[in-house]
Amino acid sequence: MPPPGVLFLLGVLPPISLAAIAVYVTTHLLRSYFEIYVPAAVSILTFLLLYPSYKAAAIAWDVHSQKREAAAMGAVEVPLWEAKWPGGLDLLLLIAKKIENGYPGEVFNWPLQHVGQIFRFRAFWVNQIFTSDPEHMKTILAIDFNKFEKGKWFTETLSAMLGTGVLNSDGEMWKFHRTMTRPFFTRDRTSHFDIFERHSDEAILQMTTRLNEDCAIDFQDVIWRFTLDSATEFLFGSCVHSLSDGLPYPHFHPKSKSASSDNDNRSLSFASALEEAMYVVSRRARIGPIWPLLEIFNDKSRRSMKVIERFLDPIIRHALERKRLMVGDGEGREKSGEIGDDETLLDHLVKSTEDMSILKDEVINMMIAGRDTTATTLTYAFYFLALHPHVLERLRGEILANVGHSRRPTFDDIREMKYLRAVINETLRLFPPVPFNLRTSINATTLPALKPGAKPFYIPALTNVTYSVFTMHRRTDLWGPDAQEFDPDRFIDSRLNKYLTPNPAIFQPFSIGPRICLGQQFAYNEASFMLVRLLQRFDGITLDSAAQPPDSRPPPEWVLAEGRQAKEQVWPKSHITMYSHKGLWLRLRAASRENEP
Structure with missing residues (x-):
């Protein structure tokens, strides 16, 4: 092509x-x-x-x-964030620059404060709408679900990686994928802790080995590998074994260059190809409709996608062959819809279709959804535990009181630990895995007014509406004056009934409506399990700023910014999902019974 x-x-x-x-x-x-x-x-x-x-x-x-x-329609146009250059070119350049080099959502601070919680700007003379209002999100994602879709621009931009999978499809194709995958996400499946235990043990072993060398560890790298190994085994019973490659050294360590060379030799591996493809397609989305002009001579996603396909193709073909053998042996499970104990998600998917393209798209979509949600949550949970030792101490106390120093937690254990859930929810509030998302209006429609009695906002047909959970989760008018602060107690104390209970739409880390994340409980269980195992083993967490690569530290001018941006000690970024720029470098202290609470 x-x-x-x-x-x-x-x-x-x-x-x-x-x-x-x-x-x-x-x-x-x-x-x-x-x-x-x-x-x-x-x-x-x-x-x-x-x-x-x-x-x-x-x-x-x-x-x-x-x-x-x-x-x-009895509506008013969305307020305009006015550009100075023709076609809104100045705003497009500003947005592209800030997304690449700024804090998440920073570029929208001015229009949010001076134009409103919903505004539009014209990109190449075409309306683009941005909102951080929970009622608008509830309308788009739930109440008027059938009036909005991912849209042609979104799906075509991300199709190189996501194809027509559940994250990147509309209409009947989306319903087909959703119907295929829904039966697999039952409580028994999402709380199947054997997979979590195997890979958490390997992750802790690798971390301990590096810490014994008196080296900081890139915790984000560990968690990406842990969630990738868990996701690949959960999805198709064939683990990519990314943890077995060993962990990277800090940038100044004598062994860091040799480790980098090894990584270069493995740059076409499945794990790194997945990251590369996500970066490429997200960059296309940021650039906008003219992104193909930057890829005149080559498709920048093709190299990484070939690696991903080489890994997935034999696995999918093997699953199809197993299905044919089962049919040949007269087993009726595929007809009855029963899911066997030893059956993977891929085994379940091949019951519905033998189309290699559809299967491949769905596996990639589910892998990204299943891996990145947990990886983002655990990365930033440990970041916050490093910044707030009193939260770490209280959380460890709850874990040791309920599970002890070494026992594997059960589903009931995790359900009983309220503070553990609060820590996870507060992390998801401040750093939701998908900070920005988009829908396209199918026909002309409206979104609710921001004030009672005012006219609704007019949304033209085929208009892109970007909504930001990241921005909404930090609004002081929705969460209270301390909305920018990390405080898990807000999900336990009187603030819960004051803010969240009367307006549940203000908390959407897993979306809402018909497209709500099917793997929500899987993500909670995996993150909870890993937090328990890690805090059974370690009782001290500190950031190592020296190990953090210099070009990934927050720029000095951030201290003059508003809100959390002024106090961040890592550089949050996002491609499709959120991550910490060039890792989260930590030092962990092995737990000692003498130091126990």
Whole structure:
């Protein structure tokens, strides 16, 4: 297939060609029938102005039509974040720069404060809407679910990695994927702790080995590997064994260069290819509709996707072969819909389809959803425990009181530990795994007004609406004056009934409505299990700023910023999901019975 840039240019060729033909035909007719000779310079200038003039007229008509449609619907247009340059180019460049080099959501602080909790800006003269209002999210994701979809732009931008999987599809294809996967996420499946135990033991062994060398560890790297190994075994019974590769050394350590060389030799491995592909497709989404122009000569996602496909193809083919053997042996499980104890999610999926493309897309989608949610949560949970020793001490006390120093926790143990759940929820509040998401309106519709008695907001047809759970979770008017602070007690004390109970939509780490995350309980169980096992083994957590690569430390000017940004000691970023830029480097202290509470 040609590179994306070539396809993009081929797509814009027809209207440009029509403009050229129109100019040629007109000048020919003028010369032939009226003996009017048009100078070449005039013809060229006319050609250069014809298409832009047509677009300008079309844009002006759209603006006029939308104003009339909004009035007819008894609605008002969303307030405008005004640009200074044509096509909103200044805002697009600012957004791209801040997403790459700033704090999450920082670029939207000014319009949120001066324009409102919902605003629009025009990117290449097309409306883009942003909201951080819970009622808008509830409308988009639940109440008016059928009026919004992922949309053509979103799905095409991420299709190189996500294909038509459950995270990147609409309509009947989404329903098909959802129906396929839902039966597998029962309590028995999501609380199957044998997988968690195997990989948590391996992770702790690797961490202990590195700590015994008096080295800090990149905790994020450990957790990415732990969740990847757990997810691959859960999904298709074939673990990628990323933990067995050994952990990286700090950037200044003598062995860091040799370790980097080893990683370079394995750069085409499944784990690193997955990260590379996520970065590429998320970068495309940030750049916007013109991203193919930056990939004229090559598809930057193709290299990593080939590695992913080489890993997945034999696994999927093996699952299909197992299914055929079962049918040949006369087993009726695939007909009855029964899920066997030894059956993986992939085994279950092949009962519904044998289409390799659909199976591959769904496995990749489920792997990202199952891995990144837990990885983000555990990474930032340990970040907060390092910053708040009193929370660590209290959480360890609850764990030791309920489970002890070495016993494996059960589902009932985890359910009883209220403070453990509060720590996880507070981490999810401040650092939700998917900080920004998008839906596209199918037809013209409205979103609720921000004030009682006011007119609703008009949303034109086929308009992208970005909504930010990250921003909403930090709003002081929704969560109280201390919304920017990490305090797990807000999910236990009187603030729970004051803020969250009367308005549950203000907390959406796993989305809401028909597309709510199927793996929500799996993520809670995995994060809880790993936190218990780690805090049984370690009783002290500190950040190691020296081990943190210099170019990944928060920029000095952040101390002048508002809210949490001024006090962060790592650099939060996001591609499809959130992560800590170049890792979270920690030192952990092995627990001693003498230091127990």
